[in-house]
Amino acid sequence: MINLFKMDLHRFLTNKMMYILLMIYSAFQIFGIFMGKKYEQPVEGETLMSAMNESQFIQTILSQTPSWVMMYITVFSVYFYMSEYNSGFYKNYISMNNARIHSVLSKILTLGLFTLFMLIVMIISDLIGRAIFFHNTTIGDLGFFVKLIIGQFLLHWAFSIVILCLTMMIKSMIASIVIGIVLVLNVFGMVAGALESLIGNSNFSSYLLVNTIIRIKDFNDMNETIHVASVAIIFMVLFSLLAIRYKLKEDLR
Amino acid sequence: MSDAIIEVNQLTKKFKSKEALRKVDLKINKGEIFGLIGQNGAGKSTLLKLIGGLMFPSSGEIHLFDHAMNANHPYFERMGLLIENAGLFPQYSAYKNLDFVAISYGMKDRKKHINELLKLVGLESSNRTKVNNFSMGMKQRLGIAVALLGSPDVLILDEPINGLDPQGISEVRKLILDLNKSGMTIIISSHILEELSKVATKYAILHHGEIVEISSKEELMLKCEERIEVEVDNAGLAVPILENDLHIMNYKVMDDQMIFVYDSRKESHQINTVLVERGISVHSITKHKQSLEQYFLNRTGSEGDIND
Ligand SMILES: Nc1ncnc2c1ncn2[C@@H]1O[C@H](COP(=O)(O)OP(=O)(O)OP(=O)(O)O)[C@@H](O)[C@H]1O
Numbered sequence: 001m002i003n004l005f006k007m008d009l010h011r012f013l014t015n016k017m018m019y020i021l022l023m024i025y026s027a028f029q030i031f032g033i034f035m036g037k038k039y040e041q042p043v044e045g046e047t048l049m050s051a052m053n054e055s056q057f058i059q060t061i062l063s064q065t066p067s068w069v070m071m072y073i074t075v076f077s078v079y080f081y082m083s084e085y086n087s088g089f090y091k092n093y094i095s096m097n098n099a100r101i102h103s104v105l106s107k108i109l110t111l112g113l114f115t116l117f118m119l120i121v122m123i124i125s126d127l128i129g130r131a132i133f134f135h136n137t138t139i140g141d142l143g144f145f146v147k148l149i150i151g152q153f154l155l156h157w158a159f160s161i162v163i164l165c166l167t168m169m170i171k172s173m174i175a176s177i178v179i180g181i182v183l184v185l186n187v188f189g190m191v192a193g194a195l196e197s198l199i200g201n202s203n204f205s206s207y208l209l210v211n212t213i214i215r216i217k218d219f220n221d222m223n224e225t226i227h228v229a230s231v232a233i234i235f236m237v238l239f240s241l242l243a244i245r246y247k248l249k250e251d252l253r
Numbered sequence: 254m255s256d257a258i259i260e261v262n263q264l265t266k267k268f269k270s271k272e273a274l275r276k277v278d279l280k281i282n283k284g285e286i287f288g289l290i291g292q293n294g295a296g297k298s299t300l301l302k303l304i305g306g307l308m309f310p311s312s313g314e315i316h317l318f319d320h321a322m323n324a325n326h327p328y329f330e331r332m333g334l335l336i337e338n339a340g341l342f343p344q345y346s347a348y349k350n351l352d353f354v355a356i357s358y359g360m361k362d363r364k365k366h367i368n369e370l371l372k373l374v375g376l377e378s379s380n381r382t383k384v385n386n387f388s389m390g391m392k393q394r395l396g397i398a399v400a401l402l403g404s405p406d407v408l409i410l411d412e413p414i415n416g417l418d419p420q421g422i423s424e425v426r427k428l429i430l431d432l433n434k435s436g437m438t439i440i441i442s443s444h445i446l447e448e449l450s451k452v453a454t455k456y457a458i459l460h461h462g463e464i465v466e467i468s469s470k471e472e473l474m475l476k477c478e479e480r481i482e483v484e485v486d487n488a489g490l491a492v493p494i495l496e497n498d499l500h501i502m503n504y505k506v507m508d509d510q511m512i513f514v515y516d517s518r519k520e521s522h523q524i525n526t527v528l529v530e531r532g533i534s535v536h537s538i539t540k541h542k543q544s545l546e547q548y549f550l551n552r553t554g555s556e557g558d559i560n561d
C-alpha cells in the first residue's frame with residue numbers, strides 16, 4: 001500500500017497538469033475578486049463582499065453554482081485516473097498482492113491531497129485578492145474558520161471519491177467529465193429538491209453531497225457541524241467501498 | 254506435487270455471450286519456453302491475462318506453483334507481464350516509467366537496477382527520452398524491461414516481437430534464450446510459428462479459443478522437417494546401398510521398413526532408381542515437406558482464409 005501510494009505521490013508531484021490547474025484556478029480566483037470589486041452593489045440585508053471576513057467569503061464562493069473548486073477537482077480526478085488507465089500502466093503492478101485494493105486507496109489519498117492543495121490555493125488566492133482589491137484580510141472567528149475548512153475539505157474529498165468511483169466504472173475521460181459537470185451543476189440536488197417540495201415535509205435532499213457543499217452553513221451550530229461531518233464520511237466510505245469492490249472484480253484490458 | 258509451475262484446467266472465459274476461451278487445459282513446466290500460437294482473435298492475450306491475474310475466469314481453474322488461484326492471489330506477483338501494448342506513461346521518460354514501477358515494488362537500489370535493465374534491452378542511450386517519442390520497437394523493449402523489473406519467476410510476453418526490426422527480433426530472441434538459461438520460465442505468444450520455433454521448447458496451438466494441439470519441439474520438428482520417406486521390404490538391405498551407391502550419410506532408420514532420408518541434394522526418383530536396380534522392392538517413396546506455417550494453417554483448418 002505504502003509503495004503504491006509513494007508511486008502515485010511521485011506521479012502527482014511530477015505532474016504538470018496539477019500545477020497548471022492550481023495556477024489557472026488561482027488566477028481566476030483573484031480576477032474574480034477584482035470583478036467583484038468593480039461591480040459590487042449593496043443588496044438589502046447582505047454583507048458587502050469587501051466587508052466579509054475570510055469565512056464568509058469562502059462560504060459565498062463555494063455556494064455559487066457551478067462551483068469552480070468542484071469543477072477543478074472533477075477534471076483532476078478524471079485525469080489522474082484515466083491517464084493511468086488509458087496508458088495501461090496498472091498492468092505493471094496490479095498482479096502484486098492486494099494491489100487492486102491498495103491502488104484504489106492510494107488514488108483516494110492522492111485525490112485527498114489534491115483537494116487539500118485546492119483549498120489551500122483558494123485560501124491564499126482569496127487573501128491575496130482581498131488584500132489587493134478590498135484591503136481586507138480579516139479571517140474572523142478562528143474556530144469557525146477551522147471548522148469550515150475541515151468540513152469543506154472532507155466534503156470536497158468525498159466529492160472527488162464519488163468522481164473517482166464513477167470514472168472507474170465509465171472508463172472514458174470525456175463521459176466522466178460530463179457526468180462530473182452534471183453533478184457540479186447540482187442537477188440531482190435540484191431535481192430531488194423539486195420532488196421533495198411536491199411530496200412535502202422531507203429533508204432528504206439536505207443530505208445530498210453537493211447540496212451540503214453549496215449550502216451556507218453555520219458551524220457554530222453543533223447539529224450543523226455533525227450534519228456536515230456525517231454527510232462527508234458517509235459518502236467517503238460508501239463510494240470508497242464501491243470503488244474497491246468494483247476494482248476487485250474488474251477485468252483489466 | 255507435479256513439476257508444472259502453471260496448470261490450467263477447463264479454463265473458460267466469456268465476454269457477454271462470446272466465448273473467448275473454451276475449456277483450455279495446459280501445463281507449463283519450470284524452465285520451459287512455452288510458445289502459444291494462434292491467429293488474431295484466437296484468445297492468446299485473453300489466456301495470458303487470465304494467467305497473469307489481470308482478468309478472472311468465467312469457469313475453470315488456474316494453479317500457479319501448485320496452488321489453486323482465487324482472485325488477487327499473491328502468487329500472481331511472480332509473473333512478469335508484457336501483454337498487448339506495454340503499459341507506459343507517454344509523457345514520462347523511459348527511466349521515469351521504470352522508476353515508477355520500481356517504487357511500486359518498494360525496490361532498494363532503484364537506480365542501479367534500472368540502468369542495468371535499460372542496458373539489457375539496449376535502451377541506455379534513450380533513457381531520458383519521453384516514451385511518446387519512442388518507436389514501436391523501443392516501447393516493446395521498454396515493456397520487456399518493465400516486465401523483468403520484479404525479477405519474476407515466469408515471464409509472460411504477448412507478441413514481444415511486434416514492431417521490432419530484424420535486428421531487434423534477433424536481440425529479443427537472444428535475450429529470451431539467455432533469461433531462460435538463467436532458469437526463468439517463459440511464455441511467449443505469436444501468430445508466426447516460424448518465429449516461435451526459434452526459441453520455444455513446447456507449443457500450444459490455440460484456435461477460436463480452444464487448444465487444438467500441444468507438442469514438444471521435437472514432435473513439431475518431426476512433423477515439419479524436410480525429408481524423403483522411403484518404404485522398402487527390408488531396411489537393413491537398403492541402408493548399405495544408400496550409403497555406398499548414393500553417398501547418403503544423413504538418414505534415420507525408423508523401423509524395419511521405413512527410412513527417412515535428409516539429404517536435400519538427392520531427388521526421390523534417383524533413390525528409387527538405384528534401389529530398384531539393386532533388387533530392393535520399394536513400396537513407396539514420398540517427399541515430406543511442410544513448412545511450419547503450412548503446418549499451422551493445416552492444424553487450424555484455415556488455409557483458405559489467409560492470403561499470404
Ligand atoms: N475485454 C473484452 N471484451 C469483449 N471481448 C473481448 C475482450 N477481450 C477480448 N475479447 C474477444 O475475445 C477474443 C480473443 O481476443 P484476444 O485478444 O485474446 O485474441 P488474441 O489471440 O490475443 O488476438 P491478437 O493476435 O489479435 O492479439 C476476440 O474475439 C476478442 O474480440
Ligand SMILES: [Mg+2]
Binds near residue numbers: 298337411
Ligand atoms: Mg493479442
